[in-house]
Amino acid sequence: MTAQQPSAKRPPIALTCGEPAGVGPELAIKAAHLMQGRVPFFWIGDPRHLPVGTPFAEITDPAQTYDVPTGILPVLCHEFVAPAEPGEANLNNAQGVIDVIARAAELVQSGHASAMCTAPINKKILKDGADFAYPGHTEFLAHLGGTDHVVMMLACPELRVVPTTIHIALADVPAQFTPDLLEQTIRITAADLARHWGITAPRIAIAGLNPHAGEGGAMGHEELDWMIPLLNKLRAQGFDLKGPMPPDTMFHSKARKAYDVAICAYHDQALIPIKTIDFDGGVNVTLGLPFIRTSPDHGTAMDIAGQGIANPTSLIAALNMAWDMATRSAPNISA
Numbered sequence: 001m002t003a004q005q006p007s008a009k010r011p012p013i014a015l016t017c018g019e020p021a022g023v024g025p026e027l028a029i030k031a032a033h034l035m036q037g038r039v040p041f042f043w044i045g046d047p048r049h050l051p052v053g054t055p056f057a058e059i060t061d062p063a064q065t066y067d068v069p070t071g072i073l074p075v076l077c078h079e080f081v082a083p084a085e086p087g088e089a090n091l092n093n094a095q096g097v098i099d100v101i102a103r104a105a106e107l108v109q110s111g112h113a114s115a116m117c118t119a120p121i122n123k124k125i126l127k128d129g130a131d132f133a134y135p136g137h138t139e140f141l142a143h144l145g146g147t148d149h150v151v152m153m154l155a156c157p158e159l160r161v162v163p164t165t166i167h168i169a170l171a172d173v174p175a176q177f178t179p180d181l182l183e184q185t186i187r188i189t190a191a192d193l194a195r196h197w198g199i200t201a202p203r204i205a206i207a208g209l210n211p212h213a214g215e216g217g218a219m220g221h222e223e224l225d226w227m228i229p230l231l232n233k234l235r236a237q238g239f240d241l242k243g244p245m246p247p248d249t250m251f252h253s254k255a256r257k258a259y260d261v262a263i264c265a266y267h268d269q270a271l272i273p274i275k276t277i278d279f280d281g282g283v284n285v286t287l288g289l290p291f292i293r294t295s296p297d298h299g300t301a302m303d304i305a306g307q308g309i310a311n312p313t314s315l316i317a318a319l320n321m322a323w324d325m326a327t328r329s330a331p332n333i334s335a
């Protein structure tokens, strides 16, 4: 076995353990094996949570990732209160899950990691077990990054989608889907598509809130009242915006070719199409943060945890995307 590519001296990616009783630990082992060091990453978690008998190498500093033989998972130990039983979440481990996310964010913000990639968490377990005050990574990382507003984008080779409102009840969407929020979301999305993907003038499709984008006021008024005026204002400033588009007809294959990203009003309007088109290959990326964060698009999959059948494709895509973003964003530290 050879050590991981020593020529790539950029700091490695920090991969969090996520929910220890979910598929995160076994996917980390699979990704290390399948990626064979092409993207350097280390896992932060408790080695007791890894599948019994699988190889890993303990490290004490992220830079030691490069000394670990390819195919073996480098592990930066983070001791949890309890072992993990696949499929059986333990509330006592909730604080450890949160602490690992914060530790990864600290490592990336201090330059010891190039980016962070997060394995899935169960928000309710974190709330019940440790009073977690955030509905997801996205909001917690905005807090850790000191930013007021970040954007959730999910991407696969066929489609990019953004939910403007994120983890809120459907009943709260009409009040929280505001002109200010949509404008900030459009600006952050356009800026980060240019910065990280080189799409300097992104074609942005905006979904209407209502069926048929309101049908001229017959099925809702938000489009007429403020969405169309806002889009016209931003068009005058140079943004390439389509819509408000009828949400049900904007995701078929021909329609998708007309835009680089679809900005939707709420979570499921955006995430249902992408998880239907490419559940295995989708990546969740947070835009507007002062550091890079990606994640697989799936959840903890407790129903299959520990069975060895979890598909690592989305995690591998998330690690690849994080590394590509880091490579484009900053010079190689050895240069």
Ligand SMILES: NC(=O)c1ccc[n+]([C@@H]2O[C@H](COP(=O)([O-])OP(=O)(O)OC[C@H]3O[C@@H](n4cnc5c(N)ncnc54)[C@H](O)[C@@H]3O)[C@@H](O)[C@H]2O)c1
Pocket (backbone or CB within 6 Å): 023, 118, 119, 120, 121, 122, 123, 124, 137, 284, 295, 296, 297, 298, 299, 300, 301, 302, 303, 304, 309, 310, 311, 312
């Ligand atoms: N990034 C994150 O932290 C994140 C993302 C989505 C959901 N979640 C959380 O995950 C928990 C479970 O959510 P859910 O059940 O809606 O979605 P889920 O993605 O965990 O599971 C949905 C279905 O897909 C299957 N599946 C998921 N990932 C798979 C994989 N890698 N390989 C094979 N099959 C896979 C599961 O077995 C299940 O049948 C919730 O608590 C939710 O909040 C977390």
Ligand SMILES: N[C@H](C(=O)O)[C@H](O)COP(=O)(O)O
Pocket (backbone or CB within 6 Å): 135, 136, 137, 138, 139, 271, 284, 295, 297, 298
């Ligand atoms: N909304 C995401 C999804 O359904 O895939 C998921 O909950 C992850 O969100 P965070 O990255 O904020 O944890």
